[in-house]
Amino acid sequence: MTNDHAIVVEGLHKSFGDVHALAGIDLVVPRGSVLGVLGPNGAGKTTAVKVLTTLLAPDSGRAIVDGRDVVAEAEAVRRSIGLAGQSAAVVDELSGRENLEFIGRLFHLSAAESRTRASELLESFGLTDAAERRAKTYSGGMARRLDLALSLVAHPRVLFLDEPTTGLDPRARNDMWAVIRQLVAEGTTLLLTTQYLEEADELADDIVVFDHGKVIAQGTADDLKDTIGGDVVEFTVEDKGTVATALRAVSGCGEGEPSATEEGEITVRAGRNGSAVLLEVVRRLDKSKLTVFGLGVRRPSLDDVFLALTGHKADDDDEIEGAA
Numbered sequence: 001m002t003n004d005h006a007i008v009v010e011g012l013h014k015s016f017g018d019v020h021a022l023a024g025i026d027l028v029v030p031r032g033s034v035l036g037v038l039g040p041n042g043a044g045k046t047t048a049v050k051v052l053t054t055l056l057a058p059d060s061g062r063a064i065v066d067g068r069d070v071v072a073e074a075e076a077v078r079r080s081i082g083l084a085g086q087s088a089a090v091v092d093e094l095s096g097r098e099n100l101e102f103i104g105r106l107f108h109l110s111a112a113e114s115r116t117r118a119s120e121l122l123e124s125f126g127l128t129d130a131a132e133r134r135a136k137t138y139s140g141g142m143a144r145r146l147d148l149a150l151s152l153v154a155h156p157r158v159l160f161l162d163e164p165t166t167g168l169d170p171r172a173r174n175d176m177w178a179v180i181r182q183l184v185a186e187g188t189t190l191l192l193t194t195q196y197l198e199e200a201d202e203l204a205d206d207i208v209v210f211d212h213g214k215v216i217a218q219g220t221a222d223d224l225k226d227t228i229g230g231d232v233v234e235f236t237v238e239d240k241g242t243v244a245t246a247l248r249a250v251s252g253c254g255e256g257e258p259s260a261t262e263e264g265e266i267t268v269r270a271g272r273n274g275s276a277v278l279l280e281v282v283r284r285l286d287k288s289k290l291t292v293f294g295l296g297v298r299r300p301s302l303d304d305v306f307l308a309l310t311g312h313k314a315d316d317d318d319e320i321e322g323a324a
């Protein structure tokens, strides 16, 4: 069974003093699939990645990566994985090409092989034009792409990406997603951490949600969204006196009854049928001749998921510490 799984984690614990960074994590990642590890700051994502990539020894529990134990067979694990960590491994003073060739030599490729591999990766990451420039002159997006390229020099079978797009602008994020999708299409198993549900949604087959070192939910992106009732259609009536009329007008469009805030914002739960419910709401509003603004479908955000799962917002850290 383990053979079908690129990663198997059982009862993993890791504490730093009295902080339980990992408080009993279990997870499995089938070969060739993408697991998204979602969670707020301090949830334990990086700690898990460090244990799985042999950089940190667990206190207890077991982790198998590509069929090898990360503690007893750390050396073998290192040969089959790639890691792009949260702090980039790029050497600023070297050019993009030199960075790649340097890693090639570390992995015992010959000088010629290192050069060929560097050229391949520069090409597929759109860095050929910048190849001879020092990495410190790269933009944030270019540096991230180079960092990811560095993790791929040795053709890893299992790849770990710790928040690969945090801090990137939307375009750079899209470019990064395209590169990652290509890797997955080629059969690489991927474990990716992120704070964005949207990113996990785009890339992951399965998602686990970490909070305070524990897995508090898992499933597909759709499963997670279902836990909070799926899409919502929202709009605001111009005249607050028409709220009751508007509620009657859109009653029965979505799942359950629509609700309204004091500001006149009306929410219709749409499950997985956001667009269909939106159309029906538009028809009904048109018929009722009400004036509304801000009409649209909203996908649940990580905050919505967190709120539903834990009863607190993802960034309410103080409150959680106090309550624990």
Ligand SMILES: Nc1ncnc2c1ncn2[C@@H]1O[C@H](COP(=O)(O)OP(=O)(O)OP(=O)(O)O)[C@@H](O)[C@H]1O
Residues within 6 Å of the ligand: 016, 019, 020, 021, 039, 040, 041, 042, 043, 044, 045, 046, 047, 048, 086, 195
């Ligand atoms: N070397 C360390 N020494 C002490 N505490 C640590 C150490 N590394 C992590 N921690 C603590 O363990 C907890 C989990 O940290 P971790 O870095 O795994 O979180 P994370 O989910 O990666 O957060 P972020 O989204 O901010 O990267 C935090 O409370 C953190 O302060």
Ligand SMILES: [Mg+2]
Residues within 6 Å of the ligand: 045, 046, 047, 086, 162
């Ligand atoms: Mg982290």
